[in-house]
Amino acid sequence: MVGEETSDEERAELRQTLGLMDPIHVQFSRFIVNASKGEFGISYQLRRPVSELIVERLPATIELVVISALIALITGTLLGVYTGINRKGFLSDFVLAVSLLGVSLPTFVIGILFIYLFAVILGILPSFGRGEVVDLGFWTTGFLTVSGLKAIILPSVTLSLFQMTYIIRLVRAEMMEILQTDYIKFARARGISENSIKYKHALKNGLIPVITIAGINIGTLIAFSIITETVFQWPGMGFLFIQAVQFVDIPIMSAYLVFIAFVFVMINFIVDILYYLIDPRIRVKGDAASG
């Protein structure tokens, strides 16, 4: 916040106004009180209120995370069901082999490979940034312009790969287990059609654990987005965070971490509610086993 030519008096005065001279416990309780009001102070580097910065960067990250979560969930479930039902076969083996790659390759390597392939060699997708964005006043979105849509493809796919492979394997294992259960056998014995058995009886049961995992993973997606955003120079919170780390911009870092913690708690809360809605065994506890 200070330049080379700032005098010692001015430095001392600034320390005083920022409260850096107070004992640690005073500083910490001040931080807690302010944080509970949504005030995280002023960024040392950018000299603007942190809450303002976060709100500015939030839409970019949320859009990225939502799109990758959707990609991961939809493709992951579809491929998981497919490989769970057709256990042997070329396509299943192929999907599983590729999914292994997805789990083992780090996000930044995949991101760089994608940039090299689609931006450098083929030249069809932009290699960085969000493209043109439309400002809706409270939200800036890239969904309304062609360049914005094009720009989100590579980062979101990169970000979703790890989660997708995870979901594929989870859904596959669940499907395989459920197709062996007695109630599936009993459904077969009643002559229920194979399609209904697979997609109604088995899949519905198989998705229960997927919801838990997916919920927790959305939190992880936000955390992972730091790397993806850096690789693609995506102007989101993760990118902001990395820059803050480089400049030891503590107000931004603490605000970001508090925000992530809040998101994790909220998502887990929502997942618990979803669980309650989906699984009837949790819904009616207590009046079971009547009659």
Place this chain on the structure above:
Amino acid sequence: MTFLKINNLSVDYQMRKETVNAAKNVNIEVNKGEILGLVGESGSGKSTVGNAIINLIDEPGKVSSGSVILGDLNIHENSESIVKYRGNKIGLIFQDPQTSLNPILTVGEQLIETIQTHLKLSKEEAKNKSLNLLKEVGIKDAETRFDNYPHQFSGGMRQRVVISLALCCEPELLIADEPTTALDVSIQSQILELIKKLTKERNLAVILITHDMGVIAETADRVAVMKSGILVEIGETKKILTKPQENYTKSLVSSVPPTNKKISRFVIVEKENSDKKENNIKILNRWTKKVIIDQDLVKIKNLNKSFDDNFFTESSKNSVMAVNDVSFDIKEGESFGLVGESGSGKSTIAKMIVNLFKPSSGNIFFDNVCITEIKQRSELMKFRKQIQMIFQDPYSSLNGRLKVKDIIAEPITLHNPSISNIDLNNYIYDLLESVELTQKSADRYPHEFSGGQRQRISIARALATQPRLLVCDEPTSALDVSIQAQILNLLKDLQEQLNLTILFISHDLPVVRQMCDRIGVLKDGKLCEISNTEDLFLKPDHEYTKELLRLMPKIESIYN
């Protein structure tokens, strides 16, 4: 008139190295309005035959030859077409009602879907049909129950739902695979009555697959006996059970504990151990044999145990009294039986005696010391050594990662850390021989043994600390009858030679009659009556005991 005809049916399981014949050239005929019992021990192929009829065999098994003729249709002609007979002409009921219904669909959804698969009915018509069915199988408030999920039904009610699902498209053949094995006797008799009634009313052909000879004696018109995939004998129930022709059937029938009399030992017809020398129990010389004095070894006073639903609220409103003011004594050297249906608290009492659960209130005295009030671990260990337990499931009660000798050595070294290696090994060998296992078994892992052999290992482990009290919690209910007979004989021998005191817990009344001197009957955590075994069976006092005895499937009923 023959309705179902199974000709030369064979089922093979293609394994990596060999082909296992789960069923070999089985020929069975079933008439309409008749219940055919299909009996055999585990692995005999009885379920395989049931499933093969509708070609519902798990991978990698498949029907390798034979035909199944239903009426005048050969339904095995092509494997695709068989799908349309499932549920439509043939209904199937599985063993465990807890697992055979989809947990996240309501009972109504499952019924309507099944009906609409086979019959051209509108949703409304299908619903009406389901409601009538639910009423027919004895479910009250069918209208409200229709929208309930399976977990909201009790076990017996669930099996009724399963039956209604199997019957919803008016099949002519019903295959019931152990339909009552997972149920209590009182519910078992209701379900069997229901199946009998439906057989008559709907003129069904029924195949009842079971291992329980008592059930067969009371329900089946004819019986087919299977062993290792081969049909051993088939004929009228009375003839098969009273005058069996084949050796296997004879041994099977003689292994069944009689319900009407007490016998000293089970007759084991099968060759097996024919070269058996005198029953030498080698551990005898290590045993500090207690002289039996006429005293109570265990005294239980006003024992209570409640399981609170909620951890935070101590309120007794939600708590379930698993054991409610139970008091009884066990004399040194006697076998005391505890019987009751599931949920009656019998296992909870056992676990409190061996100190796995703490009682909510009340005291347990062992050898005149109150063991429920001992605080010190070292003091408690003295008693743990003297009280040992044998669990129900021989598959989960042995650690699969340990060799048999390590399993048995564990309690020995725990209570006697200074024992030398040679001495330890000899002791283990003696223990193994006492339970009729070879010394070689010591170096093997539990999964290499059958259920009966595993239960022998459990017994050896329990005997390792030279206990005075052996708590047996349903020790044979996971085993086949012939194995059960062997294990029960073994327990009797051990008790006689070692002067053991046994607390024998079971839901199986005939077994308890053979094993115990005195019996306590439990219901919903309360003790109904305690009496000498023969008195209890001949002139029961309590209404509940009478009820249990009346409902118990009796193999002897065939003589009447």
